[in-house]
Amino acid sequence: MTTMAIRTSPSAPKRTGWAMMKDMMDIRIIRRMAKARGPFGGHLSHHYSFGAIRSDTRRIRIIMIAGLVCLGISTSGMADTDEARLATIEKRMATLERQIEKDRSTHGRAVAAxxxxxxxxxxxxxxxxxxxxxxxxxxxxxxxxxxxxxxxxxxxxxxxxxxxxxxxxxxxxxxxxxxxxxxxxxxxxxxxxxxxxxxxxxxxxxxxxxxxxxxxxxxxxxxxxxxxxxxxxxxxxxxxxxxxxxxxxxxxxxxxxxxxxxGTVAGRAEALDRLRQDRARLEAVVTALPAAAQPFASSATGSSASAPEIAALFPKGPIRRLKGRLGWPVPGTVQARFGTQRQEGRMQWQGLLIGAAEGTPVRAVADGEVLFAAWMPYYGLVGIVDHGGGFLSLYGHNQSLVRRPGERVRAGDMLGRVGISGGRQTPALYFEIRQGGNPVNPERWLAATK
CATH class of the missing domain: 1.10.287 (Helix Hairpins)
Structure with missing residues (x-):
């Protein structure tokens, strides 16, 4: 960023302490505004919000008053030009705040649609x-x-x-x-x-x-x-x-x-902020679900058996004993791997993104109980299965879900179908395995061949 400085020259009129401090305050605000361009002037940094702008405005005013007291200058001595500049900045801030509120409202309606x-x-x-x-x-x-x-x-x-x-x-x-x-x-x-x-x-x-x-x-x-x-x-x-x-x-x-x-999303920084919020919601769901779930019994009944040719691809038994042998939830091509960089920013993938034909059956990788089956921002229709022992598996971007929370499933049972829910342009399945609430590399648990 270009460094701005206040220069004086012999021909320029002598600046008062108040005026010099006021210039510095205006420079800080202008820099903030440059970083926080609205939806019609660029993108809004995810590190900055209008709550922060209002906070900075209050802080600036406090600093101004403190400076006046320290310099022994009365507020009645403020020049008309300084008041006009401050009013202009505050007006710009208010306009930008209204634009962001309008953008958020439009964004909410689009998500609902x-x-x-x-x-x-x-x-x-x-x-x-x-x-x-x-x-x-x-x-x-x-x-x-x-x-x-x-x-x-x-x-x-x-x-x-x-x-x-x-x-x-x-x-x-x-x-x-x-x-x-x-x-x-x-x-x-x-x-x-x-x-x-x-x-x-x-x-x-x-x-x-x-x-x-x-x-x-x-x-x-x-x-x-x-x-x-x-x-x-x-x-x-x-x-x-x-x-x-x-x-x-x-x-x-x-x-x-x-x-x-x-059309309502303003740039990569805001998309990253929204993605982090969605990740936080997902983390909250994944963390809260095991506490509310009943302990899973591997001998429980109530789920439909998989066809023999499907069941042969999914070994039976507790998931903790099946590391490296689990069947793949869907046959397809791995488009993103665990730990690699996401396109949205500095975040990393915490699972696998598997490309497959739309409508392809999505299958449970191990015995368990369905804990969650609903729509979530960014991830679309999501299914989560509790396998017991602190293990969970997550399946996102489904076209449809055929299981309800509380249903018991066997390894190989169909949970849903591959889709493009959550705003994807191409069909794919997002798949995670979590142990003790923490994501682990799914490829270390899945079989070498699909």
Whole structure:
């Protein structure tokens, strides 16, 4: 910063002690104002606020009065020009204060709009997941009906073949086989056997005809059921398209909210200050949750089991014994690592940022209990799981959350889906592991391969 000094020259009028001190005070204020430019003149340093400006103003006035007393000069001797300069500075300070208050109000409205749009996006994503599950169930039901139809068709074909064989055998015996048997010169024993055979053929023929009729009726019923199931599937597809369209509208609203938010944010320093506040809120949540939670029992029930192929990627047991073997919460590319510098300023990453396709399932890395599932500034939709023994895992920027606080989960169970909540432009998952409230490097706990 350029050093400003008060110079005197032989031709300049002699300055009084009050005037020289006043110049120094004005210089201090101008320097402060240069550092604290408002949203229309640059960015506002996160080290400076209007509370500090008001405090400095009071301090300056006290110093002025003390200086007047020490110099033996009455306040009534203040020059008109000095009063005008002080009034101008105070007016500039008041204007800047109003601008910052207005900016904060706009920022608050933008955050509220962002929260509403992302909640709408989460609701739409959850409805779409439910609809996809219903559609899968309908598809399986239709496959079962088609399999039953194929079996009935095979049985009907066999019955028709047997019936045709019986008709050919009767035709070979003539128009009236009963009369031929009775009038034949064969011995009575053979005649009795032939009559029994004819009676068996007659009953078998009638039975197979009735069976064919019954099977035809069942086949007709199955075809009708299949037709209704296909109609339900078509309706579900139409509803899914409507849900997808709602998702697009919700995303467009969220993007507009993000643009409004970006328009009210004044520079990197203020973004860093806001990020530190968000980190403090998150620290408070993570610190407070274990104290209020019930101790986790690894044998507890109540969570849905993961599919075998998913469960195979997540070893079982207490998390403290699984260092270096935990399954990854989501397959993807690590975009930011623990301890590296953040783009927002001097802060460091306290977890991993894992890029993945939007909607990819986010899974619990170990058994535990869901302690927190809600929206937070910057982190969007956040889920926190207590694994017992002082271990917590955190999952941020979700598109939607499928677990509620108090639910028990197993390693590999789905917690939510990867999204862009919290103001991100690209989908990713923010993942932390904490031990005793302190963040630890997640890559030391996760398996070497995803």
């Amino acid at each position: 962002l929260r509403r749009s992302e909640q709408a996006l989460a609701d739409a994503a959850r409805k779409q997941s439910e609809l996809e599950a219903q559609q899968d169930a309908t598809r399986r039901e239709l496959e079962q009906i088609n399999a039953d139809i194929r079996r009935q068709q095979l049985r009907l074909r066999d019955n028709r073949a047997m019936l045709a064989a019986q008709l050919r055998a009767r035709q070979a015996m003539g128009d009236d086989p009963w009369l031929k048997v009775l009038l034949s010169p064969a011995d009575p024993a053979q005649t009795g056997r032939m009559l029994s055979y004819l009676q068996y053929l007659q009953h078998s023929q009638v039975s197979r005809i009735e069976g064919a009729r019954t099977q035809l009726a069942e086949l007709t019923s199955l075809h009708e059921a299949a037709r209704k199931t296909q109609a339900v599937a078509a309706r579900l597809v139409a509803e899914q398209r409507e849900i997808t369209e709602n998702l697009r509208h919700a995303r467009a609203e969220r993007e507009r909210a993000v643009k409004r938010l970006a």
